[in-house]
Amino acid sequence: MTSLSFSDLTFHWPDGTPVFDGLDAVVGPGHIGLVGANGAGKSTLLRLIAGELGPVRGSITRPGTLGYLRQDLGMRTGERVDSLLGIAELRAALHRIEAGTGDPADFDTVGTHWQVEDEAIALLGKLGLDYVAGSVADLDRTLDTLSGGETVLLGLVAELLREPDVLLLDEPTNNLDTVARGRLYAVIRQFTGTVIVVSHDRELLDRMDGIAELRAGEVRLFGGNYSEYERIIEAEQQAAAAAVRDARSDVRKQARELEAARIKLDRRKRYGQKMFENKREPKIVMGMRKRSAEVSAGKLRNSHLDKLDSARENLDQAEELVRADREIRVELPGTRLYPGQDVIVLDQVELANGPVVDLRVSGPERIALTGRNGAGKTTLLRRIVAEQPRVAWRLLPQRLDVFDESRTVFDNVAEAAPHASAEQIRGQLARFLFRGTDADIPASALSGGERLRAALATLLLADPAPKLLMLDEPTNNLDLPSLAHLTQALASFEGALIVVSHDDRFLTEIGVTRRLELTPDGLLE
Structure with a gap:
């Protein structure tokens, strides 16, 4: 080993x-x-x-x-x-x-x-x-x-x-x-x-x-x-959140006590000034009382300030233990389809690898397209594109070869959305973690996860907004928190979905309504 x-x-x-x-x-x-x-x-x-x-x-x-x-x-x-x-x-x-x-x-x-x-x-x-x-x-x-x-x-x-x-x-x-x-x-x-x-x-x-x-x-x-790792992290985060609550409570407490001390010291100062003006004691005694009061007030004030600073430092340390990882935020366009509205109609279409398929999609259906590796799922998506869906559509290809590799991420998204302003494009890219100069790197320099995020941003800002999304293995290379965001967004999408995925949990959570398996004999419900 x-x-x-x-x-x-x-x-x-x-x-x-x-x-x-x-x-x-x-x-x-x-x-x-x-x-x-x-x-x-x-x-x-x-x-x-x-x-x-x-x-x-x-x-x-x-x-x-x-x-x-x-x-x-x-x-x-x-x-x-x-x-x-x-x-x-x-x-x-x-x-x-x-x-x-x-x-x-x-x-x-x-x-x-x-x-x-x-x-x-x-x-x-x-x-x-x-x-x-x-x-x-x-x-x-x-x-x-x-x-x-x-x-x-x-x-x-x-x-x-x-x-x-x-x-x-x-x-x-x-x-x-x-x-x-x-x-x-x-x-x-x-x-x-x-x-x-x-x-x-x-x-x-x-x-x-x-x-x-x-x-x-x-x-x-x-x-x-991983399940044990999740349990440990969850327990740590619960403890960290409790520590933050306690630290914030202590900061508020110390701030209140400092304010109370200041009020008390101001009262003493006014009383001393009044005694001095009335000259009820010898000048030397009053001077000694004033100096003693100032020293005492300084110590009291510094003590409360130290406690407040310490409480704030504890709060900073507690907040550092709370995880606030960057995650993509997916906002899908409002592209509602109505029941019965035709989206895809394929009759006896023969795929290049052999199967003959019939496929009808209407309204906001959510279809999981499954099948063995090499069965032709990607080929079927390409054939749907070739036959032209009856509504505005977008395809996220498995190989993510949707970019001009020599151009930046920003330029690629801008080409797909010619009517969007630069501010809208950068705002969309920021939701997919391309912030500031990150949006200006060439597509050829993107990692697998970055390519997927950039492709999703391009897809969702496209003009016109898609009423049909065809996603070929969309969960590849996403971290688990980002996968959760994508799942939530797709679950709320009001258009039609065709998703190729082998992740049963993901398919269940986005609410698929039909599962079709592509076999050598065609599509099986």
């Missing part, structure tokens, strides 16, 4: 934005869930561990061989299967040797891996991907012929072929159907090395041995799974 350690780890982006400053921590051994709000630096930390980024200062101890499953595999559409698996060069050398044209360098490349193609296909079969690459020829396929879930599982196979000691997984359950998730859970359970998982999948996090929380540039470790 192995663990990772960070010593004085410091990293900031080229524009000077800090991420970590002197981080010291040890993570592992075992299976660890790395959690934290969007923007906390989870993916950045994985990239630092993997060596894709270099620290400004400090070091990372990486024992053994690393495997790293990135969250943006879906963007590499033109790459071949064998290239993603990391065996393209090896296969080429092997084929040259088999053809009799190999040289000594090819033999060095192959080494002892003469069965690499069979091993790769067998491992794909273990994860249920035998239909993706059931033969050697299938290893030449490109990723754009695969679904998002198939690409994720393929990436996992690629890392397992490296036989790593430490496995880094960044949102590994994105786009996976229920069966595929089960297979992934089994693979992780059987992995004997250290696993560090960044995920919003509660079931996966509940299978972890421990939780590492990344917050304010620091790592805090918790024993037990």
Whole structure:
């Protein structure tokens, strides 16, 4: 068993934005869930561990061989299967040797891996991907012929072929159907090395041995799974809220006592002044009384001021323990549909991958579109777009390839909403945590979670406002608090929804009215 350690780890982006400053921590051994709000630096930390980024200062101890499953595999559409698996060069050398044209360098490349193609296909079969690459020829396929879930599982196979000691997984359950998730859970359970998982999948996090929380540039470790972590944090937050209430009460009390002391001292001062004016005692005695009263008044005033300052300091410390994490705020347009109003009509439409479907959507229906990875759910959404829905619509694609990568987030949103003012656009982006200069970064520099937030902002500010939302895996890369906000917003949307998701809890909470499964025989109610 192995663990990772960070010593004085410091990293900031080229524009000077800090991420970590002197981080010291040890993570592992075992299976660890790395959690934290969007923007906390989870993916950045994985990239630092993997060596894709270099620290400004400090070091990372990486024992053994690393495997790293990135969250943006879906963007590499033109790459071949064998290239993603990391065996393209090896296969080429092997084929040259088999053809009799190999040289000594090819033999060095192959080494002892003469069965690499069979091993790769067998491992794909273990994860249920035998239909993706059931033969050697299938290893030449490109990723754009695969679904998002198939690409994720393929990436996992690629890392397992490296036989790593430490496995880094960044949102590994994105786009996976229920069966595929089960297979992934089994693979992780059987992995004997250290696993560090960044995920919003509660079931996966509940299978972890421990939780590492990344917050304010620091790592805090918790024993037990995510549910235990939640219980601890909830108890701490209840205690912190009680401490804040007590501290505020003490501040009010000390402020009242200070005011009472000031009133009392003012009365003494007026009485002393009256005695002095009436000259009822010798001047020297009255002077001594005045000086003594001033000293006493000063001590009393300072005592109350110190108590008030102390109470305010305690309040500040108590408030620091109360979490006020930034979360997206989703405000959907008022786009009411009425019962019976036609939205989508598809009659005997044949999809590219085989199924023939009939689909009628009317009024504010909420449809959950499910099916195995590769069944054609994304293909069906594209066909709906091609057939033109009968109301204003917007599609959130699974691969989030909706941006001009060279333009900023602001410019991309502005193009989708030409009639919106700059203030309206920046206000909408702020609700999705793109505040100030964050809205001016190029789309090509966005992380997976940032791409999803920017895509949602673009979708919801579009002109005209959509009466039909088609969302392909909308929960990918969202932290759990932000997922709750999205859920609440979709639950209140008055238009029609078609949502592709494998998250049953999410589908239930947004109030789906129909569940359709796409199979080789078409859509099943």
